[in-house]
Each structure stands twice: as structure tokens, then as C-alpha cells.
Amino acid sequence: MHALVELDVTRAAEQIRLAQPSVTWTGFVIATVARAVAQHPEVNARKAGNRLLLFDRVDIGATVERSVDGHAVLDIAMIPAADATSCADITAQLGHSKHGPAPTHREGRLTAALVRLPGPIRRTAFRMAATRPSVSATFGPAIGVTSIGMFTHGWGWAIPVAPLTLIVTVGSVVDRPAVHDGQIVSRPMLPLTLSFDHAVIDGAPAARFTETLRTLTETATVLDRHPVAATRLSGPARSPVVPSR
Numbered sequence: 206m207h208a209l210v211e212l213d214v215t216r217a218a219e220q221i222r223l224a225q226p227s228v229t230w231t232g233f234v235i236a237t238v239a240r241a242v243a244q245h246p247e248v249n250a251r252k253a254g255n256r257l258l259l260f261d262r263v264d265i266g267a268t269v270e271r272s273v274d275g276h277a278v279l280d281i282a283m284i285p286a287a288d289a290t291s292c293a294d295i296t297a298q299l300g301h302s303k304h305g306p307a308p309t310h311r312e313g314r315l316t317a318a319l320v321r322l323p324g325p326i327r328r329t330a331f332r333m334a335a336t337r338p339s340v341s342a343t344f345g346p347a348i349g350v351t352s353i354g355m356f357t358h359g360w361g362w363a364i365p366v367a368p369l370t371l372i373v374t375v376g377s378v379v380d381r382p383a384v385h386d387g388q389i390v391s392r393p394m395l396p397l398t399l400s401f402d403h404a405v406i407d408g409a410p411a412a413r414f415t416e417t418l419r420t421l422t423e424t425a426t427v428l429d430r431h432p433v434a435a436t437r438l439s440g441p442a443r444s445p446v447v448p449s450r
Contacts, residue, residue, distance in 0.1 A: 206400070206402075206403045206407070206408065206411060207398060207399065207400050207401075208334045208398070208399040208401070208411065208412075208415050209396070209397075209398055209399075210395065210396070210397050210399065210415060210418075210419060211381070211394045211395070211396050211397075212394065212396075212419055212422045212423055213219075213383060213385075213392050213393070213394060213423050214378060214393050214394065214422065214423065214425075215229075215392050215393055215427045216230065216424065217233060217364050217380065217395075217422065217423075217425040217428060218393045219337050219433060220425050220428040221233060221428070224292070224293065224428065226293040226296070227293070227296065227297045228292040228293055228296050228428070229299065230352070230375065230378060230395070231267065231296075231350070231352045231375060232292045232295040232296030232299060233292050233295070233425075233427065234350060234352075234373065234375050234395075234397070234422075235265055235267055235284060235287055235295050235299075235350050236287060236288075236290065236291065236292045236295050236427040237286035237418065237426070237427050238265065238278045238287075238348065238350060238373050238418065239263045239265055239284075239288035239290075239348075240288050240426070240427060241414060241418040241421055242263050242288065242348055242371075242414075242416045243263050243288040243415040244352040244417050245410065245417060246257075246259065246261075247406065247410050248348070248370060248371055248406060248410070248414050249261075249263055249347055249348065249370075250347060250370060250405050250406075251342075251344070251347045251368050251370055251405065252368075252402070252405050253337065253342075254337070254425075255333060257405065258342055260342075260346070260347060262285070262286055263286065263288040263289075263348070264281075264283065264284065264285050264286065264287065264345075264346035264348070265280070265284045265332070265333075265346055265348045265349065265350055266281050266283055266284075266346050266348070266349045266369075267281070267282045267284060267299060267302075267349070267350045267351070267352075267407070268281060268282075268349070268350075268351040268352070269281070269282045269299060269301070269302045269303045270303065271303050271304070276389050280314070281345075282298060282299055282301065282302035282303075283345070283346070284298060284299075291336060291427075292427055292428060293379055296404050306440055313328070330372065330383070338363075345368075346369075347368070347369060347370040347371065347405075348369065348370065348371050348373075349369045349371070349372045349373070350372075350373045350375065351372065351374055351375070352374075352375040353374060353375065353377075358439055367410070370401065370402045370405045370406065371399065371400065371406070372399075372400040373397055373399055373400075374397065374398040374399075374400070375395070375397060376395070376396035376397065376398070377396070378393050378394065378395050379393070379394060379396075380392065380393055380394070381394045388393045395422070396402045399411075399415060399418075
């Protein structure tokens with residue numbers, strides 16, 4: 206289930222231009238998405254068999270390109286507790302992921318055993334393992350952000366990848382005509398594609414989340430000097446599972 210939204214980022218653009226330390230658009234979007242997810246915890250979930258696994262910490266996986274032996278290699282930067290992390294800190298983490306030492310992605314013993322199986326058997330085994338909440342919880346965050354702004358001046362699509370419940374694809378900020386105070390003016394607009402796993406999120410909760418994301422983005426709330434901290438549950442990164450609908 207996809208939502209195409211175009212957001213007025215006039216206020217954000219000015220604050221990003223003046224931000225010290227520097228803030229990138231991707232860092233701004235990740236921080237904003239995380240705070241919207243914190244307000245709609247039903248998005249921060251994953252299907253595990255006939256149950257829903259609910260996470261009580263908003264971790265986000267962001268795609269980054271790093272240079273390895275002169276070749277561009279796609280990698281994942283993990284942003285833990287992104288709803289409680291500043292735009293500048295997220296920007297710094299993304300920069301380190303792109304230019305710093307390559308992270309070590311450790312595999313659990315179960316995962317290591319599964320990846321050694323032949324392709325068809327491996328895919329079946331992963332699907333069966335994912336029905337166990339304790340295994341599904343180890344598959345990383347439920348939220349992903351990918352930026353293609355450097356490749357396009359407009360919209361973009363991400364191929365939905367399990368087990369992500371929400372993928373946010375960030376396009377390029379461009380000036381477009383918009384109605385503001387009754388006048389048609391040029392405004393910087395940010396295109397986002399929101400891809401939801403309909404097995405986890407119904408249309409109404411997805412629409413409410415999208416409107417919260419719109420409000421937080423257009424008011425540039427995460428760039429306020431003294432933002433209100435998001436309320437989070439204490440404890441581990443995942444909460445007990447509950448029966449699904």
C-alpha cells in the first residue's frame with residue numbers, strides 16, 4: 206500500500222541552511238519519521254505468524270552508499286532510538302556509515318545456518334522461522350528510509366522488502382507552484398513515497414500516520430531549538446507480542 210505525498214518544506218529549508226552542526230535532508234526526514242512513528246506505535250510492528258510483534262523503541266534502518274575498493278556498495282546504517290536523536294546526530298551517524306570503517310553485521314547462529322541452505326529451501330526456512338516472534342524480532346527494525354534525491358528531481362519508488370512494515374523513499378526537494386495565503390507562489394516541496402505492509406497496517410492508521418508526518422515535516426518540529434522529547438517506553442527494544450487482528 207503506497208502513499209505519494211508532497212510536503213512544503215519552506216521552514217525546514219531555512220533552518221537546515223542555518224543549522225550548526227550541519228543537517229542533511231535525509232537526517233531531517235529520519236528524525237521526523239521517527240517522531241511520527243513514536244506517536245503512532247502501531248506502525249512500529251511486524252507480523253510474526255498470526256501475531257503482531259510490537260517494538261517499544263523506534264529504530265530505523267537507512268540505506269547508504271559506501272566506496273569499497275573503488276566501487277559503490279549499498280549498506281544499511283542502523284539509527285537506534287531515532288525518535289530521541291537530533292537531526293545533527295543522525296546526520297553525523299549517516300556520514301560515519303558512508304565514510305567510516307565498514308560495520309560488522311553479525312549473524313546469529315540460526316541465521317548463519319539458514320544462509321548456507323540451497324536457495325528454495327533457505328527461503329522456505331526463513332518464512333517458517335519468521336513466524337516465531339523471538340526470531341522475527343532479530344530481523345532488524347520495522348522502519349526503513351532510503352533517499353534517491355541525488356538521482357532524481359522528483360518522485361521515487363523503493364521495492365518493498367520484508368520484514369519492513371514501512372519504507373519511506375525520499376525524493377529531491379524542488380521548487381513548485383503552490384497556493385499560500387491565497388496566492389500562487391514558488392515553494393520548496395519534498396516528495397515522499399510511503400510504502401506500508403498492508404498485512405500489518407490498515408488504511409485508516411496509515412492515513413493518520415501520514416497526516417502526523419505531514420504536520421511534523423511542514424512545521425520542522427525536529428529542528429526547533431527546544432523540541433519536546435518523544436515519550437517512549439523504557440526497557441528493551443522489543444515488547445511482548447499481542448494477537449493480530
